[in-house]
Amino acid sequence: MLNERLLYLMDRYVRQQQTEAEMAELRLMLGDKQYEDQVKMLIDQYSAQGLPAYKMREGAGTEILETILETTAPATQGIVRSIRPFRHIWWAAAVVVLCGAGIYLWQRPARVEVAATAASQPGTPGSNKAILTLADGAEVALDDKGNQQIQQGTTAVHQQNGLLQYHGSGDPASVSYNTLYVPRGGQFQLILPDGTKVWLNAASRLKYPTAFSGRSRVVELQGEAYFEVAKRADQPFSVKVNNKEVVEVLGTDFNIMSYTEEVQSVTTLVTGAVKVISGGSQQTLRPGQQALVDEHTGAMTVAPADVDRALAWKTGFFELDNTDLPTLMRQLSRWYDVEIIDQSKGNTVGEFGGRISRTLNLRDVLHVLEQYGVHSRIEDNKVVILSK
Amino acid sequence: MPDQPDNEKILLQRIREGAQDAFKAIYARYNEKIYSLAYHLTRSEVVAEEIVQDVFLKVWMQKETLPEIRDFESWLFILARNYIYTWLKTSARRQAHEMLADDHVSVEPLEVDAAIHRKELENLLREAIRQLSPQQQQVYILFREEQLTREAIAGRLGLSSETVKVHMSRAMRSIRAYITSRTPFTLILFFLLKNLLLFFPAM
Known part of the structure; x- marks a missing residue:
């Protein structure tokens, strides 16, 4: 169902008739993940209804085409990762966004401080x-x-x-x-x-x-890992996950999240092809898809994946997309090595969207959450979620 | 063209094999439509051109899988729509953010390895600059490192201001394509929008 107000504001905007106040209102809606589907639907509508044919600046069309062909010329296949692991994109790491009721928190890249924190310090x-x-x-x-x-x-x-x-x-x-x-x-x-x-x-x-x-390469995984498998056509690579499912690959990049405390294990394929085998069934994934295997029943479903989200940990983020508090807390618990004690009795806000840098101290992360109604306190190596 | 869908399948098959002329044909068929949609919604020539570039860069980068796409045109427009949406969202957030008081955020920033990450990206940027033409390099370096104005660069190199603009815009495009094709994260857009496009007027 399309939001009438959004429709009106977008219309004013594309006609360039919007007032400053309307623009500000539209920005809030555009920036709010809650309206993502609707905005996309609107763009599709503009696209379907036929638009004025705008002309590109002279020469720009050819320039773009040449740029694409030239810069990819010695043709690397797919994605080349020059950015090394754990070296996430510095500017993005400095940004904390949590989208709640249309509020966005941004952190600016500030002074660079050298890590002087003692490892034993909680959080x-x-x-x-x-x-x-x-x-x-x-x-x-x-x-x-x-x-x-x-x-x-x-x-x-x-x-x-x-x-x-x-x-x-x-x-x-x-x-x-x-x-x-x-x-x-x-x-x-x-x-x-x-x-x-x-x-x-x-x-x-x-x-x-x-x-x-031997004839194959087999490794065993518990927890979460991202693989970039070296191609060897004669020696397939496979990953045994939690001694249950098996992921078979040739040469490919993928992520497996299989923490036993999570309700399902998730294999996300970035490039190449993998086959996920669980119980009696098997599914072949295509890039951009993920296989979700229920931790208890072993039942498998295949769904489109948000690849950036699945790899966010590797880039240095907790990526939240309709993530409930317990799931977020389990992530924090693993990364900050703290125990979570939930005294809220389920009395906390629903779901979160946005991303949090993994380089922040736990205290700062909790401070951000505080602004979204999650009250907590750090006690030694424990985080206690309070009911209000 | 009544046989367009079949013809398109052949083109996609040929792109998969790396045929540039086939890619050019697909580009010629769709680039203006995508530009129009992007311009209609972003109201910026520069941004709309970038979206066209990102969309077709993506097409070219994943050429292996093109023949598997059932309805290429729909797929292409979904791709374009997603890029447009991302731009609308990030630009809206950025502007909304700029209007908020800075002290709205009370979280103490602690970016321990900011310097390292910055270095990574700078390396990529350096590689990107290295593959520019000598003249583009010169213009880019005078602009970025020496912070000269377009007119000053023109004076220094004995070129017209218009020529400098062309070199600069080509250099920017090329750097952008180089970096986006070498990092898996669409987020890079943020960085590029914020840091590389300073040359262009703000939206």
Whole structure:
């Protein structure tokens, strides 16, 4: 159902007859996610009803065409990621937007402060850290400052800051398994022996062989990870998720969110193709789609995905889109390594939209939520949600 | 053209194989319609041109999947509509924000690794500048680094102010396409709108 007021204001605007007050009112509506569908519908209507043919500035049409062909010339396929993991787009990270009743909070990029926060301080954002378990059971703690070489039989493992990389093919005769565990409040990046890149989110675990031999490449995941799988047509890659579903891929980029405390696991495909197998059924995803598997029943559905949203964690955000408070709180709990105690008795506002930078301190995030009627208090390593 | 849909299928198939002439044909068929829609709703020539660029850049970047699209025209217009919507939304929010008092936000900003991220993006920007033509590079650098006005750049390089404008607009377009095609996030639009288009008059 179209909002009459929106229709009126848009009409005034496209005719350029709007007053300043009407423009301000229209801006509030345009900026409000609640009206997204309606605004889109309106644009479709303008598109369908036939428009005056506006002329592009002279030469612009050709210029655009040439620009597209030239800048993509040595033709990279799909998307090239020059922006490295966890190095999110700096300006966006400094923006906090929470859209409630048409109110937007924006944070300006301010002074750059060097991280001087003690890791033990509650509410400090997560950082690069992980625990590597070697084949013989030995554990190596990895943090952001580390720079070391770990020799395991014939396999060399190199850690540089938040990245762990396996070199060489190793000796296929002596394949052994390593596990990288990222605790709550952590994240880490891994390059497997075949060149596959994996970004692990907080509270996640990946088990993998130190060399991929045999007919397939199999890794096991609990939690959340983003994969950029190295292409090897003769050796398919698959991910076993929570010992239940299996994601089979050739060469492709995708995200799997499979925290057991969430109601469903979600596999989101960015490029390439993957097949998700759960219980007796299997589905092939196309780019921009996601498979949702119910944690309990294993039932699977395929739906269009909001890819930016699924990858927001990797870019440094909590992305909210009709997200309820418990879901948001579970995300905060994993990233800030805090326990959430909900004393609100369900007495809190419904759903949130917008995005929050993961570089903020927990205190600041809660402060923003406060403005949306979520009252809370930090006690040691706990966040208590108050009823009012 | 009665056989247009079939003809279009062939074009899309050929684009998939990387045929630039097929891409040009599709571009010629739709670019003005998309421009008109974008201009009608954004009321800005610059923004409407950018939307055309983003839409067709996307078409070109995902050429592998084009033949799988059932109704290309609808798909294309949905793409355009989404870009237009995103612009309307972000521009509305930005302007609404500018009208709010700054102290409306009381959250203390702590952007720990802002410097690093900035560096990443700057690297990408540097690469983008490197692939400009020498003259575009010169103009861009004088404008951005030395903060010269268009007239001053024209004087320095012995070009007409109009020529400088053309170089500048080509440079901007090219940088924008370079960066958007190399980052998966549409959000980059924000950055570009805010930081690269300073040369152009504000909306």
